[in-house]
Amino acid sequence: MIVGIPKEIKNNESRVGMTPGGVLELTHKGHQVFVQSGAGIGSGFTNEDYQKYGAQILETIEEVYAMSEMIVKVKEPTPVEYPLIREGQVVFTYFHFASSERLTRAMIDSKAICIAYETVEDEDGTLPLLTPMSEVAGRMAIQQGAKYLEKPVKGKGILLGGVPGVPPGRVLVLGAGTVGIQAAKMAAGLGAHVTVLDVDMKRLRHVNDIMPPHVMTLYSNEYNIRKHIKTHDLIVGGVLIKGAKAPKLITRDMLKTMHPGAVIVDVAVDQGGCVETSTPTTHEDPVFIIDDVVHYCVANMPGAVPYTSTLALTNVTLSYVLSLAEKGWERACSEDPALQKGLNIVKGEIVYEEIKSIFPDNPVLV
Numbered sequence: 001m002i003v004g005i006p007k008e009i010k011n012n013e014s015r016v017g018m019t020p021g022g023v024l025e026l027t028h029k030g031h032q033v034f035v036q037s038g039a040g041i042g043s044g045f046t047n048e049d050y051q052k053y054g055a056q057i058l059e060t061i062e063e064v065y066a067m068s069e070m071i072v073k074v075k076e077p078t079p080v081e082y083p084l085i086r087e088g089q090v091v092f093t094y095f096h097f098a099s100s101e102r103l104t105r106a107m108i109d110s111k112a113i114c115i116a117y118e119t120v121e122d123e124d125g126t127l128p129l130l131t132p133m134s135e136v137a138g139r140m141a142i143q144q145g146a147k148y149l150e151k152p153v154k155g156k157g158i159l160l161g162g163v164p165g166v167p168p169g170r171v172l173v174l175g176a177g178t179v180g181i182q183a184a185k186m187a188a189g190l191g192a193h194v195t196v197l198d199v200d201m202k203r204l205r206h207v208n209d210i211m212p213p214h215v216m217t218l219y220s221n222e223y224n225i226r227k228h229i230k231t232h233d234l235i236v237g238g239v240l241i242k243g244a245k246a247p248k249l250i251t252r253d254m255l256k257t258m259h260p261g262a263v264i265v266d267v268a269v270d271q272g273g274c275v276e277t278s279t280p281t282t283h284e285d286p287v288f289i290i291d292d293v294v295h296y297c298v299a300n301m302p303g304a305v306p307y308t309s310t311l312a313l314t315n316v317t318l319s320y321v322l323s324l325a326e327k328g329w330e331r332a333c334s335e336d337p338a339l340q341k342g343l344n345i346v347k348g349e350i351v352y353e354e355i356k357s358i359f360p361d362n363p364v365l366v
Contacts, residue, residue: 016310017039033055099270119352142186155262188211264294
């Protein structure tokens with residue numbers, strides 16, 4: 001198969017769809033790989049690194065799309081890429097269709113095969129291709145939250161870990177999945193007082209078992225959320241409903257009850273956000289303030305640490321890329337139930353139930 005690795009276009013997105021090591025695995029098995037010139041620079045990989053392992057370098061993104069049977073990338077295609085995607089072409093990337101009707105309709109119109117990293121699902125319900133980026137985003141949520149709590153960037157002026165004689169900051173984590181656990185781990189490591197909310201008691205018991213005593217668990221409901229946002233300095237939104245929009249756990253009216261300078265990091269913004277006032281931001285302009293509450297809503301947080309993120313992503317995507325390249329998408333998906341669940345849009349039709357339910361009025365939906 002001919003596999004294409006384009007350069008990412010999203011604002012300050014320095015990750016790349018595959019490392020040179022991944023290219024080596026493909027070329028060893030006889031597949032042809034085209035990499036757009038400079039695609040790996042942000043992650044520390046030169047054109048020569050890719051060429052050394054058998055890739056051919058193409059100057060433009062148009063050439064990569066035109067010559068490839070399968071596109072492997074990181075983020076959802078941008079409007080510039082929509083017309084480059086053609087009927088029957090496999091596009092393997094993070095799509096997050098639930099948060100963008102425009103993207104969804106564009107991919108329907110393209111009649112491509114859209115396989116979304118975020119909905120590939122193992123038998124036990126885990127999301128193997130989302131997990132590493134959720135780990136990165138969860139840890140980054142505390143780094144960024146701690147920074148924006150500083151007074152020069154309009155935060156409360158809180159040091160999360162405190163110092164002797166001064167109490168630590170308070171962190172509220174919504175969701176005890178991968179993002180939540182990693183955020184809680186980082187916050188606890190800094191010495192912050194941490195409270196983790198979730199509706200799944202098994203997850204809360206797991207958090208209680210693995211975390212130090214200054215990490216508390218609490219059942220998530222509106223009463224508890226309203227009560228605790230009044231006293232916490234940093235709120236991390238790590239809620240995920242597979243393939244669907246995140247629920248709005250913090251509403252606009254709740255912001256007025258929070259301390260001025262408190263910070264919200266809405267990691268769920270890729271799926272529409274779990275805070276009513278969240279709108280996607282970029283690494284270039286990451287925050288905005290509503291009712292004196294700082295909102296950090298960058299939709300591609302792991303893109304700020306591209307070397308770590310690209311290696312972590314290729315570690316988990318490569319086996320699926322190899323399977324798709326060896327067998328073709330139909331056989332690969334039919335033989336692998338996890339990959340089958342990654343199919344979101346196939347030749348103009350939405351085939352993933354959660355996305356189908358979000359856009360029920362579209363006449364081409366089945």
